[in-house]
Amino acid sequence: MDTTDALDPRDRPDPLGRSDPLDPVGRLIAERACERLIVEFVRTLDLGEPGDVAELFTPDGVWGWAEGDRRIAGRDALRAYFAGRPADRLSRRLCTNILVTLTSASTATASTYFTTFRVDGHTGGMLPPRLPVQVGRYEDTFRKVEGRWLLAVRELFLDFAGPTERLTPADARTGD
Numbered sequence: 001m002d003t004t005d006a007l008d009p010r011d012r013p014d015p016l017g018r019s020d021p022l023d024p025v026g027r028l029i030a031e032r033a034c035e036r037l038i039v040e041f042v043r044t045l046d047l048g049e050p051g052d053v054a055e056l057f058t059p060d061g062v063w064g065w066a067e068g069d070r071r072i073a074g075r076d077a078l079r080a081y082f083a084g085r086p087a088d089r090l091s092r093r094l095c096t097n098i099l100v101t102l103t104s105a106s107t108a109t110a111s112t113y114f115t116t117f118r119v120d121g122h123t124g125g126m127l128p129p130r131l132p133v134q135v136g137r138y139e140d141t142f143r144k145v146e147g148r149w150l151l152a153v154r155e156l157f158l159d160f161a162g163p164t165e166r167l168t169p170a171d172a173r174t175g176d
Contacts, residue, residue, distance in 0.1 A: 022105055031100040033149040034108050034142050041151070042093040042114070051083030057151045058143050066157045089164075090122035095138075106144040107152075113137050121167035135160040 116134040
């Protein structure tokens with residue numbers, strides 16, 4: 001007779017062979033904190049001060065690209081990189097299919113699909129629709145530091161990418 005169903009849910013073996021470092025509520029809280037961090041990252045880039053995304057990384061955090069061997073490591077370097085975006089850049093990122101996996105009580109990974117719409121030379125107002133300039137995914141590693149979940153590594157994988165359009169002064173004024 002299989003007595004697995006009679007066990008407390010925390011004592012049931014994981015069908016994938018993983019051990020669960022947290023109770024179900026603790027797991028949900030940790031997963032939600034990581035999901036929120038993913039959304040906070042793109043919101044800060046699009047609507048906040050881009051250099052502030054450095055605070056969402058661990059002190060030794062890394063931003064990297066799967067192709068091209070590009071890596072930026074450490075908060076100071078990350079702050080300088082993201083703060084170097086053009087001041088007239090308008091960008092909006094959409095994130096979907098966020099899948100967070102806790103690997104321990106203080107570490108997690110995630111995979112997130114993203115789409116980026118972006119133009120430079122924006123001076124205000126609404127623009128006609130544009131095609132996205134990037135479609136890809138983020139592969140993240142998180143670490144809990146002093147009670148706060150932070151990005152330890154964010155790796156960028158692009159499936160589709162193109163140049164960022166620069167609006168002419170007439171385009172920026174008329175929205176054409």
